[in-house]
Amino acid sequence: MSELDKIILRIKEIFSVNQDQEVAKILGISRASLANHKIRQTLPFKEIINLCKKNKKDINLLFGLKTENQSINNQNNSxxxxxxxxxxxxxxxxxxxxxxxxxxxxxxxxxxxxxxxxxxxxxxxxxxx
Structure with missing residues (x-):
């Protein structure tokens, strides 16, 4: 599983969605744009950062660097x-x-x-x- 696929899976888990189309909407990009990222194996960094800021989510969760519990314990989201x-x-x-x-x-x-x-x-x- 590619890094992008893992991140998409984590977004689905965190935001309780099932489809890539819903992930694209959450990221603020089109379904086609997300599909292009998957084909090229590129990460939509700007959108991921904005998603985390907007929803006060720890970016480390999406990148698999922390678990949900570690993130909750981190009072400083910077x-x-x-x-x-x-x-x-x-x-x-x-x-x-x-x-x-x-x-x-x-x-x-x-x-x-x-x-x-x-x-x-x-x-x-x-x-x-």
Missing amino acids: LTPEETEMLKDDLINQLKINQKLMAENIELREKLTEIGLTVEKHSGFLKKK
Whole structure:
């Protein structure tokens, strides 16, 4: 099970929902966006952080770094400096990966255009020009 799948499972448990569509709604993203994150194995960090802030949930619960009991015992819901640094490093690495994938995507789209194909905006299917 991927890290993203584990986080989605924890969101389902914490917020008592069963479907990915409900998780997407809780995160404030579309079902398609969540599906894209699952395909690319990327985490929607901004949305996860906002979810935790908005609902006063310990972010460590979602990342599996603490149990519910440990979180309840923690009266201060702010991140420790070490946790903040860890999250910052993860975000920077994720951004680097996303930038690389975006560059590859642009390059592939240009190659497709050269051979007379385009990618449909909403479905992602190839079509002839």
